[in-house]
Amino acid sequence: MDLQQKLKLYYQMLLIRDFEETAEELYMAGKVWGTFHLYVGEEAVAVGACAALQPEDYITSTHRGHGHCIAKGADVKKMMAELMGKKTGYCLGLGGSMHIADLEKGNLGATGIVGSAIPIAVGAALGCKLQKNGRVVLCFFGDGAANTGAFHEAVNMAAIFKLPVVFMCENNMYAMSFSVKKAFAIADIAERAQGYGIPGVVANGNDVLEVYEITKEAVERARKGEGPTLIEAKTYRFKGHSKSDKNVYRSKEEIKEWMRRDPILLFEKHLLEEEKVDPQKLQEIKQKAEKEIEEAVAFAEASEELSIEEARRLVYAE
Amino acid sequence: MPNRIITYAEALREAMREEMRNDASVFLIGEDIGIYGGAFGVTQGLIEEFGPERVIDTPISEVAIVGAAVGASLIGMRPVAEIMFFDFMTICSDQLVNQAAKIRFMFGGKARVPIVVRSPAGSGTGAAGHHSGSLESWFAHVPGLKVVAPATPYDAKGLLKSSIRDDNPVVFVEHKLLYRTKGPVPEEEYLVPIGKAEIKREGKDVSLIAYSIMTMRSLEAAEILAKEGIEAEVVDIRSLRPLDEETILQSVKKTNRAVVIYEPPRFGGFGAEVVSLITEKAFDYLDAPVERLGGEEMPPPYNPHLERELVPQVEDIVETVKRMLE
Numbered sequence: 001m002d003l004q005q006k007l008k009l010y011y012q013m014l015l016i017r018d019f020e021e022t023a024e025e026l027y028m029a030g031k032v033w034g035t036f037h038l039y040v041g042e043e044a045v046a047v048g049a050c051a052a053l054q055p056e057d058y059i060t061s062t063h064r065g066h067g068h069c070i071a072k073g074a075d076v077k078k079m080m081a082e083l084m085g086k087k088t089g090y091c092l093g094l095g096g097s098m099h100i101a102d103l104e105k106g107n108l109g110a111t112g113i114v115g116s117a118i119p120i121a122v123g124a125a126l127g128c129k130l131q132k133n134g135r136v137v138l139c140f141f142g143d144g145a146a147n148t149g150a151f152h153e154a155v156n157m158a159a160i161f162k163l164p165v166v167f168m169c170e171n172n173m174y175a176m177s178f179s180v181k182k183a184f185a186i187a188d189i190a191e192r193a194q195g196y197g198i199p200g201v202v203a204n205g206n207d208v209l210e211v212y213e214i215t216k217e218a219v220e221r222a223r224k225g226e227g228p229t230l231i232e233a234k235t236y237r238f239k240g241h242s243k244s245d246k247n248v249y250r251s252k253e254e255i256k257e258w259m260r261r262d263p264i265l266l267f268e269k270h271l272l273e274e275e276k277v278d279p280q281k282l283q284e285i286k287q288k289a290e291k292e293i294e295e296a297v298a299f300a301e302a303s304e305e306l307s308i309e310e311a312r313r314l315v316y317a318e
Numbered sequence: 319m320p321n322r323i324i325t326y327a328e329a330l331r332e333a334m335r336e337e338m339r340n341d342a343s344v345f346l347i348g349e350d351i352g353i354y355g356g357a358f359g360v361t362q363g364l365i366e367e368f369g370p371e372r373v374i375d376t377p378i379s380e381v382a383i384v385g386a387a388v389g390a391s392l393i394g395m396r397p398v399a400e401i402m403f404f405d406f407m408t409i410c411s412d413q414l415v416n417q418a419a420k421i422r423f424m425f426g427g428k429a430r431v432p433i434v435v436r437s438p439a440g441s442g443t444g445a446a447g448h449h450s451g452s453l454e455s456w457f458a459h460v461p462g463l464k465v466v467a468p469a470t471p472y473d474a475k476g477l478l479k480s481s482i483r484d485d486n487p488v489v490f491v492e493h494k495l496l497y498r499t500k501g502p503v504p505e506e507e508y509l510v511p512i513g514k515a516e517i518k519r520e521g522k523d524v525s526l527i528a529y530s531i532m533t534m535r536s537l538e539a540a541e542i543l544a545k546e547g548i549e550a551e552v553v554d555i556r557s558l559r560p561l562d563e564e565t566i567l568q569s570v571k572k573t574n575r576a577v578v579i580y581e582p583p584r585f586g587g588f589g590a591e592v593v594s595l596i597t598e599k600a601f602d603y604l605d606a607p608v609e610r611l612g613g614e615e616m617p618p619p620y621n622p623h624l625e626r627e628l629v630p631q632v633e634d635i636v637e638t639v640k641r642m643l644e
Binding site (some may be wrong): 002033035063082085086091093094095097098099111112113114115144145147148149150175176177178182183244248293303305306308311312314317 | 353378446620621
């Protein structure tokens with residue numbers, strides 16, 4: 001990967017971090033409501049994985065989906081508007097944080113039902129195979145989803161049909177409060193792949209370049225018609241499960257320990273030490289991301305809301 | 319001694335605590351119900367008293383949660399399963415609808431499935447399409463299931479205790495917006511029977527027939543109407559199935575007018591069942607067509623203003639009654 005591309009990944013990671021931190025502030029200020037699930041700490045997974053895709057490839061996302069959305073090229077203005085429930089949002093303010101889709105960019109949507117997008121990703125991959133379009137589907141899901149029935153049925157089906165799908169399990173160590181140590185009787189979720197006869201690979205989910213390399217290989221395999229791969233990206237969510245989480249199930253020490261492995265700091269270190277990038281250059285990229293988020297907030301705040309009459313017309317296709 | 323005032327969530331917790339103390343076969347199973355205390359804090363503190371063997375935290379596996387409850391109940395246990403959001407009931411519907419509800423009948427009445435499946439329902443928290451569902455009409459349609467939906471802390475506690483002691487599968491509907499509401503709950507033991515409606519407010523001009531949060535909105539509407547000289551009677555259905563036909567019919571025969579108020583989409587919903595009951599058995603008493611106030615026929619929208627318009631509000635009830643009485 002050349003430096004230009006690396007700097008783009010760095011920018012995307014910052015954009016996600018800024019988006020999330022700003023969304024949290026807006027929530028505190030009462031401008032974003034409901035609940036949402038912050039991706040802070042997991043940026044390397046979405047950014048590294050999506051970098052291995054072509055623009056026309058597809059992704060499916062989760063309830064913690066802002067990062068996937070941004071990494072697949074979404075417009076943060078429309079995302080912020082969605083979080084504020086505005087008509088200019090990706091889903092006209094009807095979906096909110098948990099249900100953002102960006103079909104033009106190949107993001108087939110986020111879901112609030114854990115595990116439910118895995119069969120949908122498999123269906124999209126089946127469609128790609130039938131359409132012979134050469135596209136690949138990258139399916140994001142969490143460690144919690146790996147224990148749903150939907151996971152088992154869908155992964156098996158993708159394996160037997162050799163579908164062009166990459167299963168990206170973001171193991172952030174907790175399904176809400178339930179630790180992966182208690183949720184699995186195996187060491188690595190990637191081991192599950194054996195049971196379906198597909199490759200299973202563990203990635204350091206806080207290392208954007210490692211996620212990129214491993215995903216790239218899986219995407220190439222899928223594109224060649226060799227079938228799915230299960231990747232387990234080990235990472236950590238710095239924040240609680242959602243806005244109502246008091247974090248009683250994990251220690252401050254554990255959170256601090258993982259914050260030392262902040263994927264953005266790790267990547268910065270790589271850029272400064274290995275690539276000898278001028279610190280001033282990184283500063284400029286940071287400012288650019290901040291500015292883009294500021295503009296997104298201004299855009300969202302200035303936007304209108306949908307009327308109930310307009311909403312009614314959207315229940316059925318005409 | 320005056321009654322204590324506690325929240326709906328505390329009342330539910332007390333019901334589970336008392337039944338677990340009284341009966342070793344009662345246990346809890348669900349996602350994040352242990353140290354986290356449940357997504358809405360209902361099971362807080364129970365793991366400390368009863369330990370992880372009786373307050374069982376599970377992976378995200380709704381089919382297995384309800385299936386495990388069914389299996390355990392077949393060999394004499396009384397599980398209380400928590401499904402984190404009512405929308406997630408669709409995932410475990412096979413175990414609930416095809417297994418729990420049918421087992422007793424299909425096995426010639428020889429098996430019992432004494433499970434309770436508790437779940438937070440309803441809109442109003444901005445959680446959008448996947449976390450705001452009101453699917454109670456669906457489950458009321460299934461022979462073999464009982465469906466209850468209490469409105470007050472008193473009923474929540476009494477009905478949950480009755481549900482745990484019941485030998486049938488019970489779907490226990492808890493509205494999210496009710497968890498923090500408060501009301502009197504006696505210290506001493508009591509039960510609220512399943513299958514009994516209650517007149518929550520006496521009146522003579524119109525019957526407002528509702529359950530869960532719509533009972534509370536109907537009571538508010540009745541207060542407003544009273545200031546204008548209209549006396550509304552509020553009938554709290556409490557149990558959708560079995561349904562207390564008698565209390566509903568007696569109220570309508572007294573007031574001669576009825577509005578049925580419920581949160582799920584109006585079309586094909588539970589309200590139609592109540593309207594049908596009234597027209598079949600109290601038609602001659604009616605001075606006006608029975609009105610139905612149900613939810614909009616759309617998935618719950620995220621935008622707060624649209625979400626509010628989704629379901630009947632106090633002002634909708636007031637307007638409907640005034641129009642009927644014009």
